[in-house]
Amino acid sequence: MIEKLLKAMELAGVEAMIVALPDAVITDVTVPLLRGWNCQRGDVVGKALLKAGAGAISARHLPPDESQGSPQIEVSYAQLLGTVIRKTFNSQKWTEGQNSYYLLTGKAVDAGAAQIALQNEKRLSLALKSGGYALWDFNYETGETYNAPEMYEIFGHKVGDKTLNFTTFNDLIHPDDRDKTIDEKIRKAPFGADVFQTRYRVKTAAGKYVWIESLAGVLRNTVDGQPLKCIGLCRNIDEQMVALERLKVSERNFKRTQAAARLGSFSYRNESGVSRLSQEMAALIGMADAMIHPNLKTFIGMIEPGDREKFCEALELAKIGTAIKNLEIAVKDKAGEISHFEVTLEPERDEDGHVEGIFGCCQCVSERKALEKRFHQAQKMEAVGQLTGGIAHDFNNLLMVVMGNLQLVEQLVRNDERALKRIRAAIDASEKGSELTRRMLAFSRQQTLQNKELTLNDLLFSIQDMLKQALTAIVELKIIPGDDLWAVKADKTMLETAVLNLAINARDAMQPKGGTLIIETSNRKLDAQYCAEHEEVIAGDYVEISVTDTGMGMTPEIMEKVFQPFFTTKGPEKGSGLGLSMIYGFVKQSNGHIKMYSEVGHGTTVKIYLPRLRDSAKEITPTLPSGLQAQLQKELGSFNQRTSETVAADTKKQLVLVVEDNPSVRDVAAAMIEEMGFEVITASDGHEGLKLITERKDIDLVLSDVIMAGGMNGPELAVKAMKVRPKLKILFMSGYAPGSVRQMQDLPDSIELVNKPFTRNDLTEKVRKALVA
Known part of the structure; x- marks a missing residue:
């Protein structure tokens, strides 16, 4: 009977509840009362009304049994965010069989107000849905979970699926995120912490982890601080988190790129004059660990005086809209080292086109400058080398003719001491000139190496x-x-x-x-x-x-x-x-x-x-x-060797072919070999030399220049000659061999070389060595 009465009151819009005696436990409530208190049925049904501080709902006392009429009592309800609602109810004792009840009735809710409340509830639901939020609540005392339909949609479950509840929800959380959940935060939070927000990953019904953002409030026991009820919102933020992670990766890559390229940046606002240097920029000037982060004024103070004015002028131009490119400046960093930067200044404009600030980019180009300096030095060395090599080559041939003829003349005037003294002084000077050209060729990398x-x-x-x-x-x-x-x-x-x-x-x-x-x-x-x-x-x-x-x-x-x-x-x-x-x-x-x-x-x-x-x-x-x-x-300084002393050659009228394109050098070399007691024939280039080698089988030794005109150099002649005469002895003479040195590496190590300009003794020793090789 009492339940029917309560139902009638609910239809009439009356706030009412049934309280069972003797423990004053609330057994049922009307929907208008729930709306008035903005709570769920589980929040009040089953609660003992007289246990002060035990829950969200309480009353000081019930009317005494001997009371007459409909005594009034005050009931308090503490809402989620701490607001306490107090309502006055008329009480009426009711007995059905062995059970006794109090029927507590309040005022009837105005139909218009109820309609407005319903509309507000719909608006709230629509707003939450539009924002992608889903509503849920959990009663810690009863263990009941309420999920709005949107909650099931977020997690990929069917509406009403009992497996999606607050108790089992922790199993769906990613293992790395379980200490971030609302439940964990509630359990670990100190008394008084009632609102929580967190992000974590949960596994959907499809087995995929998605990012969730939760916002929740907690109603606590006023005595021991234990949570009684938790109401919250959830929304799927997976796309945002993926985009955020991509942004973080992009930022990390950008920072790495900046560090690798030694690139820093700064910003400047025209109106406020506020400026800031990026972390990379601070690191480039040695101030990454500074107590006060450096700004543009700090940077300008570190620019070398000769470039500071130039930079400030460029900054003023950028403030009025002029873009500055490739401005080079020198900066003394905190450690006192000079670094070179290439600066770009880009004006930043608002929607109306007015310049509101500057974005500056500074790339450290010290390594590039050093590389350019080394490159220019290498070019300079190469140019000097080519020049000295060319001079030395021509000078070598001149020295060869001078030294050779002086030594030949020396043999003719060996009994004239006065003439010998002059000739030997000239030979000594030529020898010093020869050493000079040898070093010049070594520097120019144009000497012939053995x-x-x-x-x-x-x-x-x-x-x-x-x-x-x-x-x-x-x-x-x-x-x-x-x-x-x-x-x-x-x-x-x-x-x-x-x-x-x-x-x-x-x-x-x-x-x-x-x-x-x-x-x-x-x-x-x-x-x-x-x-x-x-x-x-x-x-x-x-x-x-x-x-x-x-x-x-x-x-x-x-x-x-x-x-x-x-x-x-x-x-x-x-x-x-x-x-x-x-x-x-x-x-x-x-x-x-x-x-x-x-x-x-x-x-x-x-x-x-x-x-x-x-x-x-x-x-x-x-x-x-x-x-x-x-x-x-x-x-x-103690070199007194007499370069013209004769070294006898043990010969038996062997035939030597001299191949040299310079007539004067060819004549001197042939004369020296004849003085050794050899027979000599000559050729003016490689082709003529190869023809003689092919025609005459009695040639014992070929003395050939390395670099010759006519299209065939010394190494090429040697290769072709050894195909015709595999056992033919070959001796090279040269002081300059820019391209043929590599070719010589393919020839037998037994092939000797005499460096120009050579003395009669040098040539005699090399000829003897070549013949016995």
Whole structure:
């Protein structure tokens, strides 16, 4: 009966509830009451009305049993966000059988107001749906979960699916996100924290994880702070999170690109004057860790005075709308180092086209500037090399004619001491000129190298005594050989000369006090990173020879010039300025690399890298350096060898073919060979020489120039001649061989070469060696 009465009141729009005695538990309520309190049936049904503080609904007391009429009582309901609603109800005791109840009735809800409330509820539902939100609530006391239809849609479940509830919801959360959920936040939150927002991934019915954003409020027990009810909103933000992650990846890539390109940026607002430098820009000027983040004023203060005014003028132009491109400035960073930047200023405009700010981009171009400087230096060295090489080539031929004829004349006036004295002085001057051209050709990488298989340890120990003689007693020599050193292929005499020149330079740098000279060898692998910093180097295995002294050292300005020909820091008559340039050219021509390190007051290290020789064919037998003793005597100023002394040749009228396109050189070379006792025939180019070789089987030796006019050079002649006469002996003469050196590598190692300009003794020794090879 009482339930029918309550239903009638509900239809009439009356706020009412039934309270069962003796425990005063609410057994039922009308819908108007739920709307008035803005709650769900589960929020109040089953609650004990008289247990103060036990729940959201409470009353101080019920009317006494002896009361007459319809006594009034006040009932309080605490809403989700803490608002307390107090309503006054008329009470009427009701008995059905053994059960007793109180029927609490309030005022009837105005039909118009109810309609407005219903419309508001629809509007709220529509607003939530438009925003992609779905409503849910959970009763911690009853364990009941309410999900709006949109909740099921978000999670891909059918409406009303009981598996989608607050208790089992945690199983759908991604394992990495479970501590982010509303439930976890509620359990861990301190008392008084009632509103929560979080994002996490949940698994849909299809098995796919999607990102969810949740916003929830909690109603708590006023005594112990335990959650009683939670009402919240959910929405699917998967597309936003995917876009956000892409944006983060893009930002990371942009920052990496900026760092790799050494690119920074800054912004400036015209109206406020506020500016800001990006983190990358702050890092470029050495202020990434500054206590106060730098701004544009800080940056301007670091620009070198000569460029500061130029930058400020460009900034003023950008403020009024002029774009600035490729403005180069020099900046002294926090550490005091000078960096070069290329600046772009782009005006930023509003919708009306008015300039409201500037976006600036600064790229550090210090490495590019250094590379350009090295490139220009290399171009300069190459141009000087080509010039000196061309001059030296022509000069060599002139010296060959002069020296050759002087030596021939010397034999004719051997009894005239006065004439001999003059001739020998001229020969000595020609010899010095020959050494000068040899160094010029070495620098220009146009000398003809006789590359042989070598091990640097053996080479160093073979010249150790000679080095000690050159260094004198004030310098201590230490040779530190590397273990299991790889073999190289290089010109032995040139390498010995290079080491000797470095030792003499070190000796001079340590005067007058002396010091220590350390020569070390080791195997080295030059990797891609090293080669990126030294573009002329090819990555691979190298053998390093390092020469270190404890001398005065050099400034960076001097180091930039040390490999230039004719540059010297020594006094007049103490250096030609070609020693290091000769070493530079020799190393480059040997496909190697040379690097110098120096510090003023501490000393200098020169490192030569020669490519490792793969598949070494044999063990290297160390031998004493031929001709290096004479080189040492020249460096020490005690060279008194008489270049014209006759070296007898053991001949039996053997026939020698001289192939040379320069008539004067050809005539001198032929005359020298005739004086040795050989028969001589001559040819003016390679084609004529090949014809004679084919026709005459009695030719014992071919002495050929390397570079000749007529379309066939010396190496090409040798290859074709050996096809006709496989056992034919060949000797090359040259001082300049720009393209043919590589071709010579394909010829047998037994083929000798005599460098122009040569003396009669040089030629005699080489001829004898070639004939017995």
